[in-house]
Amino acid sequence: MIKVHLKIKRFNPEKDKKPWWGEYDVEVEPTDRVLDAIHEVKWNIDGTLALRRSCAHGVCGSDAMRINGRNRLACHRLIRDEIQNGQITIEPLLGLRVIKDLIVDMEPFFAHYRSIMPYLVNDTDPGPRERLQSPEDRARFDDTTKCILCAACTTSCPSFWARGEYVGPAAIVQAHRFIFDSRDQGAAERLEVLGDSNGVWRCRTVFNCTEACPRGIEVTKAIGEVKQAIATGKVR
């Protein structure tokens, strides 16, 4: 067991006029998750601490937050990898309104997601069996199918911080997943949405999104491919 000093940005709308730093000392294993340390605080020191979490192994996307200044899933980072001089600093995601402590308003994020038609568009009759797709065509969009909608990318993006109307990296990743799916026929409409003033051209290729993605998706590359599709009018 090691001692960790956690600095957690707190805000309770029922009590606080402005955010404040809560400081807590907990004992955890170096191989514990950051989430485990936060649970130590919540379960044994201050039950009022609010956060979202569910699967606790990096697949549900609930617990994205700023850990030592970088967007991470608290369940996907270990104490030994994050501890700096005995301390870990934890804040809510930037760019979305804080509701309570580490919980931010996800509605604008999901509204952007919905705006890019995040579903297969194909009205032709598929027949009684599966549509065929070659392994190569399937591989074309594999990377972007991994997205868990945790918002780590979008809320790491300076363009999104500056302008919340920007659809953001996650919505573009989701669009990419369909635009480059050989079974999909909705690319033109999606590219129109993404080609407008709050679409892909807001991306300044800062690469924060790629660095933030807990699923290892090459987000900036995907955005680049969508930009190219808009510029050339070609998706395959």
Add this chain to the structure above:
Amino acid sequence: MAQYHQFDAIVVGAGGAGLMAALYASRSVNTAVISKLYPTRSHTGAAQGGISAALGNLEPDKWEWHAYDTVKGGDFLSDQDAVDILCREAIDAVIDLEHMGLPFDRTPDGKISQRRFGGHTNNETKKPVMRACHAADRTGHMILQTLYQQCIKNNVKFFDEFQVIDVLVENNVCNGVVAVCLATGETHVFQAKATMIATGGFGKMWRITSNAHSLTGDLPAALLRRGLPMQDMEFYQFHPTGIYKMGILLSEAARGEGAVFINNKGERFMERYAPTMKDLASRDVCSRSIYQEIRAGNGIDGKDYVYLEFRPEVVNRYFQADGNPKRVDAAYMEKRLPDIIDFVRVYMGIDPITQPVPIQPTAHYAMGGIPTDLDTRVLADEKGTVVEGLYAAGEVACVSVHGANRLGTNSLVDLVVYGKRGGMKMAEYAKQATLRPVRQDAHKMGEAQLSAIRDNPGTERPSNLRKELQVLMDQEVGVFRTGAGLEDAIERIHALQARYKHLRIDDKGYKFNSDLMEAWELGCLLDLAEVTAFSALSRTESRGAHYREDFPNRDDQNFLKHSVVWKNGGLRMAYKPVRLGRYAPTERKY
């Protein structure tokens, strides 16, 4: 003051079964989904290896073989008419998912790719068959995403982060549910002609578990409190391959691709326990074998774990020994099992491509749950009395297809087949039913449970009680059980329930009060643990995942029957017969 909503149909839970039901119900009636999580956080998304259907894309297969494997996997406790529906309709359900856009991996000729999984066989050769349709090792993620995408396309109404705390059932009629809006703490009453419960599992009563924090059995507990029973609760699956000490799941797909269990002597010990299927024997068999090795002193370093080996050179050595022409390399494993390889690297700090992986069995899946008929209608007793307007599907339900032990991939099959069936049936019902009035004080019972916690001046921290419960369940209601241990467990659960009346929480507020909701969830876990231990005590035989050391044999004479347990007004047990079909119970060997 509660807020009121009216719908033809409501679905509680937004995992695979809930979204499938909502998708089909919303095609013809006004439907809403209520979930305590954002839908994409549901634990269906954590399912890894595959979804079985006898497509026969790579080698001959038949749905009847899938049905037999399911019945045998369930140690002959499955209702065989329900299994026939499951395995026959699995084929269309998987094709349906593909048409919705699910990005399955593909065969060289462009069809849905399939692989081996535990307990799935060619019934003629008895050898493993490629039946599990997959998208890398994130098949559940793809199913959840695809179904959510379709719900968006079809404008399904969602109440995200609304936690249901009560089901309005009276005199075997259901009129809706009561929920808390987590963001505000306000009570909402959802009045509906048809209500579907699809809230998944309740594995958080154990400490070592693959289950999410949110899987606390809220709805089963609410039904128990309303006087409805649970079925086959003694049958809980412990998955053989949890990451040591953490319980995070490493998919059976690893063994489907060739991984093997190894003990401290370097032996592939499953050869001794299951000579034909070996490491692809059913999960209950593998989990028991692992613990038998550990008890025999064959755990690694004498400790309580063994190795899962998926180093390519080790895998290939055993392929060769088995006469299997397949060979793998690091790149192949990375492509087929990317997520679990990442889990091992992140959480254990080791590389499974070059090092063996320490694993131990992890509490994984409830075969039991809310009893339903073939149309997913909830049953009020062992005689088959239907609760009007109430449905259940997915892990939370017990239809019963999985019997005493679920086969790998069949959870996802269950979700889509019975989720769809339930959605269609509830819509059919809602179209001809009228909205029934709810009582003025409908929300009071649920609210009273919350205020009893919020206003409690007690001293007990919920987290301490939860930890004690989980340790107790690991010890006494795990892979191996005894009568004395179960009696002790029930006594200690009762003691925890007594202490639960003296809780103290820190957060007295209303907005996102997860301190309160976690404490309430603990009460649900305690109730479910109680009926689980009681059901396990009552079944004095060993069958599937339920293993009694004091009754080590299956006893078809006395126990070829489902258990039905009530908890209101004291624990009470009844039984109902298993619906057999083509397959007569025989000795189960892998």
